[in-house]
Amino acid sequence: PSSVVMNAVAAQVAGVDQIALASPPQPEYGGLPHPTVLAACALLGITEVYAVGGAQAIAMFAYGAAAENDTDRADSRDGGGDGRTLCERVDVVTGPGNVYVAAAKRAVRGIVGIDAEAGPTEIAILADATAHPEYVAADLLSQAEHDPHAGSVLITDSCHLADAVDAALARRLDATRHRERARTALTGRQSGIVLVRDLDQAIAVADAYAAEHLEIQTADAPAVARRIRNAGAIFIGPYSPVPLGDYLAGSNHVLPTGGTARFAAGLNVMAYLKPVQLINYNAAALEAMTAPLTVLAESENLPAHGEAARARQQ
Structure with a gap:
């Protein structure tokens, strides 16, 4: 349900007027998505929901899908052909998934827009001797339970804290469900x-x-956070654990992984918006720009560019 919220609310705030959602079919629920996912969709007013998961869901959204039989073969490119359209192709695909979903999103990038190719979750905690080792251990564990490939990294200048976190982590690990x-x-x-x-x-x-997630648990954590350049989301101080961002903080939990926070940001309304540039000159404004435009056009050996402007002077 949290992924429903994180992806759909950003789209709704951006003004997207048609949202389709896919979630894997669950055998124990008659082949429908999990009821908690459906409940989240209902609360958000999302009515176009498909019981499809994995790479096939990405393909369905990118190319469309249609019903087929022995005589009617649909065009998978547009969901049309002679088959009955089941799902129209979309413009933007966002959302989480496993390595096959990430590979599928890479394959269709350019056919549709995507948010990112997300990898396993990761947390780094930058902490000094003032940090509480139990808090640090609990937060490292909270991300490790996601996935066997999840990354949990402590960065510290305190050997004492490192040893204390190791001990706390071993104790908490033995007691946790996963x-x-x-x-x-x-x-x-x-x-x-x-x-x-x-x-x-x-x-x-x-x-x-x-x-992807960076916690700052140091003396004057806000000042340290202001010095960070690369992170998907920064959680400042001892009472801002990553699970807040996973569910309720108001940030988005769809964040760049695998070092891509060097150039990418977390999911936000801009994933669903695109600026369109508008150019509107009058005759006098064009006349003022014709000479420098012609110089640039001639420097690139594209004389017709300049002529297009000069034609309006004649």
């Missing part, structure tokens, strides 16, 4: 503790990593 999944994530090469010399080096490491 312990095996989380253990795989925490012991994978994508997770670990990075010991640094000082705060400046910690900030440099955080910017190089460009985490």
Whole structure:
């Protein structure tokens, strides 16, 4: 349900007037999407919902889908042909999924707009000796339970904190419901503790990593946050854990992963908006620009460009 909210609300705020949603069919619910997902759709007024998941959902939205039989073969490009249209092709596809969904979004990029090719979730926590090790451990674990490939990284200049977090994490891991999944994530090469010399080096490491979620648990955390250049979302101070952003903080939980926060941002209304540039000159304004336009056109050996402007002077 949180993914329904995060994707649909941004589209609704942007003014999108037609929203289609796909969610995998669930055998225990008669092949329909999970009822909690359907409830979230109902609360948001989304009525076009498809029981489709995975890469096939991306293909359906990118190319459209139509009913087919032995005699009527639909054109998969536009959902038309002689078949009955089941789903019209869309303009923009956003939302989470596994590696096959990410690969499918890459394949259709250019046919439709996409938000991003999201990878496994990741958290980095930049912390100093003032941080509470139980808070840090709990937050590292909260992302590790997502996926065996999830990344949980602590960046600190305090060996004492690192040892205390290790101990707290081991204790919490044994007690958590998804312990095996989380253990795989925490012991994978994508997770670990990075010991640094000082705060400046910690900030440099955080910017190089460009985490999807970055927590700042240091003295004067707001000041440290202002120095960060690369992160999907920054959670400032000991009482701003990442799960707030996953559900209720007002930020979006669809965020850049795999270092792409160096050049990409989290999902927002701009994923559903596009600026259209308008040019409207009168005769006098064009006359004033004709000479420099002609110079540029001649410098690029495109004389007809200049002639198009001069023709209006004649």
